[in-house]
Amino acid sequence: MAATIKDVARACGVHVSTVSRTFSAPHLVNPATRSRVLAAADDLGYRPNRAARALTTGRTFNMGLIVADIANPFFPPIIKAAQAQARGRDYHVFVADTDEDPRVEEELIRTLTKQVDGVLLCSPRLSSKMIERLAEDVPFVLINRRIKGMPAVLMNVAQGARLALEHLAGLGHRRIALVSGPLGSWTSNEMQGVAAETPGLDLVFFGPNQPTEAGGLAVAADVAACGASAVLAYNDLVALGLIEGLAAMDIGVPDQISVIGFDDILPGRLNRPKLTTVAMPAVAAGRMAVDLLLQSGGEGATVTLDTALIVRESTGRAQR
Amino acid sequence: MAATIKDVARACGVHVSTVSRTFSAPHLVNPATRSRVLAAADDLGYRPNRAARALTTGRTFNMGLIVADIANPFFPPIIKAAQAQARGRDYHVFVADTDEDPRVEEELIRTLTKQVDGVLLCSPRLSSKMIERLAEDVPFVLINRRIKGMPAVLMNVAQGARLALEHLAGLGHRRIALVSGPLGSWTSNEMQGVAAETPGLDLVFFGPNQPTEAGGLAVAADVAACGASAVLAYNDLVALGLIEGLAAMDIGVPDQISVIGFDDILPGRLNRPKLTTVAMPAVAAGRMAVDLLLQSGGEGATVTLDTALIVRESTGRAQR
């Protein structure tokens, strides 16, 4: 049995309210009394029960973090950063994986609602309408999704796409394949938007595709056949699948085709050729989302974080 | 303001205790009353407050999961599986990352203690003594660590190492390098134990090493110089680093040296050559750990899960 506030009160002959105040409003208790209480508490190994406290204060010091797929290497850095930042603010984090299923996502949010001060929604699959409805019960911060009036942390995909296209253009590529992700993905739309408005390029679109290596593998043949000398892929996983598919057809990267991914996940860094990619600020996003949630005074604040092009080995000069 | 039990009680003219029983002991309430209560609850969007419930019942329906490094690709599958299994049991999971720091780990456990029904410790860095002491306050299940009397989920590294060595021997390799991990790592010890007792092999040990690509990269030259035709690496990350280092010296894998890793993480599957590795049953371990925790009747039960050799492309016949 862990020590409760009563045990401490009894141990040093004061009322429980005094013990309570020693922890939550120290300035209201006499220094002498305070140190007696602290000594007794330390002696008994007392720690305030956060859940009980939450009952009256309304603050749980917990938050939820909901992601589509923990095993997708894009998410762990975000989770790690958010969790670390939260710990620094004395918060604990419930992490839940929806398996890409909106219904699971909704149910998860509902059961979490009472138990947290807010929820970080990372690339949510729910409809905007549903998110807005759920937001009436618990504060949200969105990551990688924009809904008007809701605080969000966005990654500047458009800027990254622009950098990537400039890089390819600079290497002499003209005909470029755009391998997009799932239908209606925000990232895909951003990429296509930028590409469409970039002059002097001859673009070929492929999509929708699964956002995985399998997706990349599946379109490799089409990409090879379309005559493009470079590819901008939806994410690193797709890019890696693509490279593998091209290799199977004996098409060398970057010698014959250049490939750029998005995200900068670990497997891309380890791949050979090392993947040129647009790095998403995952760590900063996780941190920022936590801050946004906790200072929620800034209702609806939207932060956009810059991306960066990381040139490695999967891009090279266009062959003439 | 979310609806409370009182709102529901008022709405359908019964006492709160009746509402409470409708949810936690339905057989004690008249079917007619029950359906009225349920209707009212549904109408108001009422959901019991789990934290408040925990206060009296002592069960929080939360558990903690503590890992050394979320961003290490070995852990996400475990986290994902544990979390999914927990959700199936109506549990929520706090996930925390210790950054490999035992003090953070201890503090985390302490603050989590009151808020969970148990904690899953995944590859903990704390001393056994400390873990035993903390176990007095909250039930643990260990993953990848054995402490007498404590429930644990282990992965059969020895068996995997045996399979790997047999595979290499079968390919004609005799002189084999063993690239271990950090000092005192349980996995390293198991591997070395098996290797030492395998007859007919000429073993060269390298260690301790960082359990990362950097670690593999760093020993690549030594490994190449020692004349071994095959390497058993501490984990996939080390193996990948090793392959990269060998490639830099123009030593081909598997043509000149065969490499086997441990874990079966995603980057290994995507690498070229695709990594031959001993797959750790991460998903099963995550699930099993949750089950062990919840049925904790089986005090101290230890489950050992089998590993499997996955032969891909990084191993081949020894060259003569």
Added chain:
DNA sequence: CGCCCGATGGCAACCGGTTGCAGGAACCTT
């Protein structure tokens, strides 16, 4: 020397549920 005030700490209600106990009603038994 009396008054006012700030500092201190006890009291008790409350947060949202749970549960042992008791009482009333309906239903059986004999």
Added chain:
DNA sequence: AAGGTTCCTGCAACCGGTTGCCATCGGGCG
């Protein structure tokens, strides 16, 4: 018809803290 069950529901205490209110006490001030 009396007494005993069983079923259902209300009452109230309790889980571990928090907090508004009030009483007490000592001291400073006029």
